[in-house]
Amino acid sequence: MYYLDFFTSVHEQLQPQAYLEIGVAEGKCLRLSRCRTVGIDPGFALVVPIDGDIALFRTTSDEYFSRDNPLEPTQGRPFDMAFIDGLHLFEFALRDFINTERNSSPNGLIIFDDVLPRSVKEAARARATNLWTGDVYPILEVLAKYRPGLSVLPVDTWPTGLLLVTGLDPEDTTLADHYDEIVAQFRRPDPQPVPEDLMDRLTVLQPEMVLESGFLEILRDQREDVAAMRGNLATTLREKLGSDFAPVG
Numbered sequence: 386m387y388y389l390d391f392f393t394s395v396h397e398q399l400q401p402q403a404y405l406e407i408g409v410a411e412g413k414c415l416r417l418s419r420c421r422t423v424g425i426d427p428g429f430a431l432v433v434p435i436d437g438d439i440a441l442f443r444t445t446s447d448e449y450f451s452r453d454n455p456l457e458p459t460q461g462r463p464f465d466m467a468f469i470d471g472l473h474l475f476e477f478a479l480r481d482f483i484n485t486e487r488n489s490s491p492n493g494l495i496i497f498d499d500v501l502p503r504s505v506k507e508a509a510r511a512r513a514t515n516l517w518t519g520d521v522y523p524i525l526e527v528l529a530k531y532r533p534g535l536s537v538l539p540v541d542t543w544p545t546g547l548l549l550v551t552g553l554d555p556e557d558t559t560l561a562d563h564y565d566e567i568v569a570q571f572r573r574p575d576p577q578p579v580p581e582d583l584m585d586r587l588t589v590l591q592p593e594m595v596l597e598s599g600f601l602e603i604l605r606d607q608r609e610d611v612a613a614m615r616g617n618l619a620t621t622l623r624e625k626l627g628s629d630f631a632p633v634g
């Protein structure tokens with residue numbers, strides 16, 4: 386399934402009230418949003434009509450999150466859906482996650498792009514391919530090691546895979562506290578040591594299965610009751626998607 390088709394269904398099922406996109410580019414994904422939306426990109430160049438309730442910022446994600454109140458455009462409402470698709474280098478994606486989670490609601494959904502490179506060349510930090518994942522993929526190992534309480538679902542979308550992350554804790558500072566140690570361990574020089582099973586997509590979920598599982602409706606319907614949502618989410622993830630949805634790699 387093409388990632389934009391998957392996103393269309395996620396928006397329909399989740400019906401977020403506040404959506405963040407880091408890396409807007411031509412606006413092809415941003416335009417799928419139907420709610421208060423914040424888009425951040427130092428070099429966006431829209432090629433599609435954008436007519437929703439959208440605030441665009443021509444800046445980097447680091448600069449945006451260094452502002453006094455990153456939730457000013459949503460009148461303080463935390464994001465309940467976010468797409469991390471800015472600079473495809475490990476440390477940037479890690480910082481984007483730390484900053485996004487801090488500004489998300491506990492029942493929010495954060496989606497990474499580019500976690501399933503199809504070749505070592507596509508995963509290179511020094512871009513050498515047309516479609517480029519860069520080295521975002523170690524984020525799977527990092528979340529498994531440092532944030533085992535998160536639910537992390539790698540999804541087999543075309544072209545370069547998505548990673549859905551729920552069970553968020555905006556107050557958790559583990560990743561920020563260990564930032565230097567994590568970057569020292571997981572930012573590796575090219576050629577990237579991409580795990581074979583990641584490139585073969587052996588332990589990823591099919592997008593159709595994720596959309597049919599009902600887990601997005603649980604996030605939506607129990608938005609105001611985080612404890613109930615977490616319980617039902619855990620059951621649904623286990624029963625509908627199998628217990629083996631932990632990060633690969």
Ligand SMILES: C[S@@+](CC[C@H](N)C(=O)[O-])C[C@H]1O[C@@H](n2cnc3c(N)ncnc32)[C@H](O)[C@@H]1O
Pocket residue numbers: 406407408409410411412413414415425426427428429444445446447470471472477
């Ligand atoms: C792959 S494109 C985004 C595609 C878009 N999300 C979509 O699906 O239609 C990546 C974008 O990230 C932007 N970008 C690069 N560095 C960035 C940064 N530090 N912060 C935010 N965006 C960045 C680039 O300008 C580029 O437009």
